Amino acid sequence: MLRVPVDKLQPGMILARPVPLPNDPRRYLLQRDREIPPDVIPRLKQLGIMDVWVRHRDFEFLDHLVDEELGHRQREVYAHVRRNFEDIIRNSSVELDLAHFQNSIGGLFNFLKASSGSNVLLQKLEAFDNYLMSHSTNVCYLALLIGMRLERYLIDERHFKSAKEAKDLHLLGLGCLLHDVGKMRVPPSILNKPGRLDSCEMAEMRRHTNYGYDMVKGAVPAAAAAVVLNHHQRWDGSGYPARIDHHSGEPREPLAGRQIPVFARIAMMADVYDAATSRRCYSPGKHPVQVLTEMRTQSSGQFDPEIETAFFRTVPPFPIGQIVTLSDGAEAVVVDFNPDHPVRPKVQCIRSARGQRIDDPSLEEIDLALYDDVTIVAVDGQDVRPYVAAHEQLEPAELV
Ligand SMILES: [Fe+2]
Ligand SMILES: [Fe+2]
Structure with a gap:
């Protein structure tokens, strides 16, 4: 099968993978093995679906690289995020169904572990109707994929835990799912503003890390809450939020290097990549080769070198099937x-x-x-x- 841009679909092409409904990715808009009806193509574009997998007799060997089970696991996580975020909007507090969250993250994590030998294709959840929720799911998926390559590093960095606990990625996944939850407190006029933010708006936008932390602390384990607070910290100290001096109450410089919790360092790279490659209301999303090149050339020094290496060896600039x-x-x-x-x-x-x-x-x-x-x-x-x-x-x- 091949990944074909929606613009290039032709009559007679057969879907190799189902197309999920953007507002409920557990249900399908189009079933697999069916001819793509020509009148549905404009609808696909309208829904923000950029490409679909199409049968091709010469590329059947790619089928096993795009695992349907993976899509299923991602959509399960998305469904939990959706349900919980909707509750948060209604109640304006975080009362997570932690056991369910851990279960769906565990399902995704165990699946990735079981397939790690078979070179899992990087496969983001693409069909969506809500950026915040699909972005959170993608950052979780990507961070788990990177974290799995860093077991030895995690055991070193989290030496205060047993080796088994240190490399357990459940709380990394949970932190990533919640990392931007504080954006729910940022006014929509700032959150969805198409142009550049002025300095006041930018300051408010940046407060989402503190808003999020206030929402989740006490409701989730500390390692996950630390991801929410610190996922915009940079290795070279150029990130945010600033720390507050406990004695004077004055702001101090942001965290840098190993002061930043290692899960937040992983989440940060996954976050930068997913935000830049995702289609937004004000931007079409950049191609992976552009984003990866910019991350390596323009953002050098901002990422933990160890995590950077694992990241660039995992994420392909040209996805398979393209x-x-x-x-x-x-x-x-x-x-x-x-x-x-x-x-x-x-x-x-x-x-x-x-x-x-x-x-x-x-x-x-x-x-x-x-x-x-x-x-x-x-x-x-x-x-x-x-x-x-x-x-x-x-x-x-x-x-x-
Ligand atoms: Fe963020
Ligand atoms: Fe984010």
């Missing part, structure tokens, strides 16, 4: 991710440089890491050459 254009003019499908050369994945050509359809793409597989003179130049009509070039100047993230 159709790309190569520098020789051929069209190809990304079929693998190479953490040592993230912008040079393995691809299989589906259309030659002269525009001819290729009958058996498996015979036209190119490992771009082995060919200096061929690169990916465009994705969905977007020129990605500046990001690929910038990425190639960087050292590969070291092995973890």
Whole structure:
């Protein structure tokens, strides 16, 4: 199967994965194995669905990389977030159904652990009707994926816990699900403002970490509450909120480096990435290659180097199943991710440089890491050459 942008859908294409309903991702708008009705395409766009998985006889081998079970687990977490956030809006306090939360996070975590050997494809929850809730679910998923790669580091960093507890990620997941809950106290006129925020509005927006902390402290374990308070702290000390001196009540500099709880450092990277790649009411969302390049070039120093390495070795700039254009003019499908050369994945050509359809793409597989003179130049009509070039100047993230 292939990931096809909604704009490029053609009559006769068959869905390889169901399309969930954005306002209730546990139910489906379109079932799998059905032809996509042409009249539904404008509706998909309206709902913010950017691409769908379509059957393709030459790419059936990608099916096992996009696990339907994973989507199911993510949607279960989303459903809990939705139900609890709606309660919070109604009651303006946090009384979480913690056991249920832990259960659904546990379901996702155990699933990821069981599939870690099989190179789980990075698969965000994409269909949604509420940014805050889907963003929270995505940050949770991404943070669990990164945290799983950092077991030894977590045991070191959380040395005050037993090794088993130190690498247990339930509270990381819970903290991520709640990290932006304080935004519910920020006026919608600021939260959804399309343009730049002025300094007063920005100050109010930044208060969401303290609002959130006030809402969750005492209601959730301290490690999860610390994620809510500190997910905008930066490794180089350039984040927020400022600390308050207990004696004088005066603000002090924000946290930096290892002063920031390690779960908050993980949540921060997942948060930056998901916010930048997500479609918002005022922005279409950037492509992963652009976001990852900007994170590595413009935000250097802001991330914990150890977590940064795990992150960049986990998140592919070009998702598997995506159709790309190569520098020789051929069209190809990304079929693998190479953490040592993230912008040079393995691809299989589906259309030659002269525009001819290729009958058996498996015979036209190119490992771009082995060919200096061929690169990916465009994705969905977007020129990605500046990001690929910038990425190639960087050292590969070291092995973890
Ligand atoms: Fe936030
Ligand atoms: Fe966030």
